[in-house]
Amino acid sequence: MFLGLDLGTSGIKGLLIDDGQTIIGQATAPLTVSRPQSGWSEQAPADWITACEAVFSALGQAHDLSTLKGIGLSGQMHGATLLDRADNVLRPCILWNDTRAAAEAEMLDGDPQFQRIAGNIVFPGFTAPKLVWAANHEPALFAKVAKVLLPKDYLRLWLTGAHVSEMSDAAGTAWLDVAARDWSDDLLAETGLTREHMPTLVEGSAPSGTLRDTLADRFGLPKGIIVAGGGGDNAASAIGMGCLEEGQAFASLGTSGVLFAANDAYRPNPASAVHTFCHAAPDRWHQMGVILAATDALNWFAKVAGSDAQALTAPLGPLQAPGRALFLPYLGGERTPHNDAGARGAMIGLDHADDASTLARAVMEGVAFAFADCRDALAAAGTTLERVTAVGGGSKSEYWCAVLASTLGIPVDLPEAGDFGGAFGAARLGLCAATGADVADVATAPKIARTIKPDAELITAFADKHQTFKAAYTALKEF
Incomplete structure (x- = not known):
C-alpha cells in the first residue's frame, strides 16, 4: 500500500x-x-x-x-x-x-x-x-x-x-x-x-x-x-496522468490553469513566459503555460452572482459560437504570456439580454482564450500540441471542454472516471521510492473515455474572438 x-x-x-x-x-x-x-x-x-x-x-x-x-x-x-x-x-x-x-x-x-x-x-x-x-x-x-x-x-x-x-x-x-x-x-x-x-x-x-x-x-x-x-x-499530476514522453500534454482546469507538455530535453525560452522546469522523473523536463485563474474565475463570478458554478453552467446545451460579452480572467495578475502582476479582470461588451448564465459562458470562454495564449507561447518555445487530456475540476464540464477544444483547435481527451491528479502521482512516486520501480514503468496513461473534437464550423469564430481577447488586454492594460 x-x-x-x-x-x-x-x-x-x-x-x-x-x-x-x-x-x-x-x-x-x-x-x-x-x-x-x-x-x-x-x-x-x-x-x-x-x-x-x-x-x-x-x-x-x-x-x-x-x-x-x-x-x-x-x-x-x-x-x-x-x-x-x-x-x-x-x-x-x-x-x-x-x-x-x-x-x-x-x-x-x-x-x-x-x-x-x-x-x-x-x-x-x-x-x-x-x-x-x-x-x-x-x-x-x-x-x-x-x-x-x-x-x-x-x-x-x-x-x-x-x-x-x-x-x-x-x-x-x-x-x-x-x-x-x-x-x-x-x-x-x-x-x-x-x-x-x-x-x-x-x-x-x-x-x-x-x-x-x-x-x-x-x-x-x-x-x-x-x-x-x-x-x-x-x-506530480503529470506522473498521475502518465505524461512523461515528448508529445504528451494535458490541460488542467483547476483553481489556476495549466497547459503542460512533457519534454525529453531541456528547452528554455524565457521570452515566451513559458515555464521550463525539471520533471518529477529523472532526466526529463517539461514546459507549461500558466494562468492564475481558471475555475477560480468561474467560482468568483458565481459568488458575485449569488449562485454556484454548477447552477450557472447547467443551462448550457450544445456548443455555441462565442457570445458578445468578453471576459478577461486576470483577477490577480497573469503569468503566461504577459508576466503582468498588475493585470486585472474585465467584463466588456455587455448587453440587456445577458443574464448570469450567458456571463458564466463568457467567463468559460475567457479562460479558454487565456489557454490559447499559453498554446501560442508554447509554440514560440518550440512545443506544438496535437491533443491534450483535460483534468481538474473544470474538466467535469463537457461544455467547457468543448469550448477549449474549438479554441485550441485540437482534440481534448477525457479520461475514464478516476483520480489522476497530484495525489495519485505522489502515490506512484512513493511506490517507486519504496520498491525501486522505474517511474516510466509505473506512470502509465489512463484510458480515454471519449474525445471532444473541435467544432469545424466554430473554429474560426473562436479564433477571431481570441484575437479580440488579445486586443482587449492591450487596450485595457493602462486602465
Missing part, C-alpha cells in the same frame, strides 16, 4: 493505492487562504500539519494501514516557508499566487544570469523575489532565516525531520540551475542566501527519508516507511 499526499491551496488530499495502483481510499481536509492586503496570499504552515493529521486519522479509521510502504508528496509550488535555526516558522507562508514581490521580481529578472541559469522569467509568484521582499520589508525577520522550504517540503520536515526538496518544485524558485538539476550558488548569492539555506535535493522518485517513529506509533503505521521526493503539483 502506498500513500500520496497533495498539499493544495484549498486543502490536503490523501490517496491510497495498492500494489497494482488501484485506488483503495482517500480523505481530504480543508485549508483557507489569508489575504491581509491587496495582492497578498498567505497560509499558516501549522494549518498544513493540522490538516495532514486529520487526513491520517480519517484514513486510519477507514483502512488498515499496517502494510503502508511508501509515501509520496505533491504540493502547491513557489511558497516561501521561512524557518529559523530551530525550525520555527518565522511568518505565514507567502503563496504562489501572491504578487507583493513584483518590484523585486523585476529587479532580479533584470539580471541576465537568472534567465540564463534558471531558464525562466523571474515571476512575482516565484520564491526568490519573496525573499528579497522579506529582506527589504522585514529585515529583522530575514536575518533569522536559516532554511527556506517549499510548502510540501515543510510537510516532509514534519514527516521525516529532514530538509529535502526535489527538482520539479525547486525549479520554480528561480534559484535552481534547471539544466544541471542543482542549486545555483550564484543565483542564491544575488538574494543574500547560500546553499546552507536550501534543502538538499533528490529526484522525485527517489527516497528522501523515512517516517518518524513517533508519527508511525501515533497513527498505527509500520516503522521505516519511505517518503519519496515527490513533485510540484503539476509535475
Whole structure:
C-alpha cells in the first residue's frame, strides 16, 4: 500500500493505492487562504500539519494501514516557508499566487544570469523575489532565516525531520540551475542566501527519508516507511496522468490553469513566459503555460452572482459560437504570456439580454482564450500540441471542454472516471521510492473515455474572438 499526499491551496488530499495502483481510499481536509492586503496570499504552515493529521486519522479509521510502504508528496509550488535555526516558522507562508514581490521580481529578472541559469522569467509568484521582499520589508525577520522550504517540503520536515526538496518544485524558485538539476550558488548569492539555506535535493522518485517513529506509533503505521521526493503539483499530476514522453500534454482546469507538455530535453525560452522546469522523473523536463485563474474565475463570478458554478453552467446545451460579452480572467495578475502582476479582470461588451448564465459562458470562454495564449507561447518555445487530456475540476464540464477544444483547435481527451491528479502521482512516486520501480514503468496513461473534437464550423469564430481577447488586454492594460 502506498500513500500520496497533495498539499493544495484549498486543502490536503490523501490517496491510497495498492500494489497494482488501484485506488483503495482517500480523505481530504480543508485549508483557507489569508489575504491581509491587496495582492497578498498567505497560509499558516501549522494549518498544513493540522490538516495532514486529520487526513491520517480519517484514513486510519477507514483502512488498515499496517502494510503502508511508501509515501509520496505533491504540493502547491513557489511558497516561501521561512524557518529559523530551530525550525520555527518565522511568518505565514507567502503563496504562489501572491504578487507583493513584483518590484523585486523585476529587479532580479533584470539580471541576465537568472534567465540564463534558471531558464525562466523571474515571476512575482516565484520564491526568490519573496525573499528579497522579506529582506527589504522585514529585515529583522530575514536575518533569522536559516532554511527556506517549499510548502510540501515543510510537510516532509514534519514527516521525516529532514530538509529535502526535489527538482520539479525547486525549479520554480528561480534559484535552481534547471539544466544541471542543482542549486545555483550564484543565483542564491544575488538574494543574500547560500546553499546552507536550501534543502538538499533528490529526484522525485527517489527516497528522501523515512517516517518518524513517533508519527508511525501515533497513527498505527509500520516503522521505516519511505517518503519519496515527490513533485510540484503539476509535475506530480503529470506522473498521475502518465505524461512523461515528448508529445504528451494535458490541460488542467483547476483553481489556476495549466497547459503542460512533457519534454525529453531541456528547452528554455524565457521570452515566451513559458515555464521550463525539471520533471518529477529523472532526466526529463517539461514546459507549461500558466494562468492564475481558471475555475477560480468561474467560482468568483458565481459568488458575485449569488449562485454556484454548477447552477450557472447547467443551462448550457450544445456548443455555441462565442457570445458578445468578453471576459478577461486576470483577477490577480497573469503569468503566461504577459508576466503582468498588475493585470486585472474585465467584463466588456455587455448587453440587456445577458443574464448570469450567458456571463458564466463568457467567463468559460475567457479562460479558454487565456489557454490559447499559453498554446501560442508554447509554440514560440518550440512545443506544438496535437491533443491534450483535460483534468481538474473544470474538466467535469463537457461544455467547457468543448469550448477549449474549438479554441485550441485540437482534440481534448477525457479520461475514464478516476483520480489522476497530484495525489495519485505522489502515490506512484512513493511506490517507486519504496520498491525501486522505474517511474516510466509505473506512470502509465489512463484510458480515454471519449474525445471532444473541435467544432469545424466554430473554429474560426473562436479564433477571431481570441484575437479580440488579445486586443482587449492591450487596450485595457493602462486602465
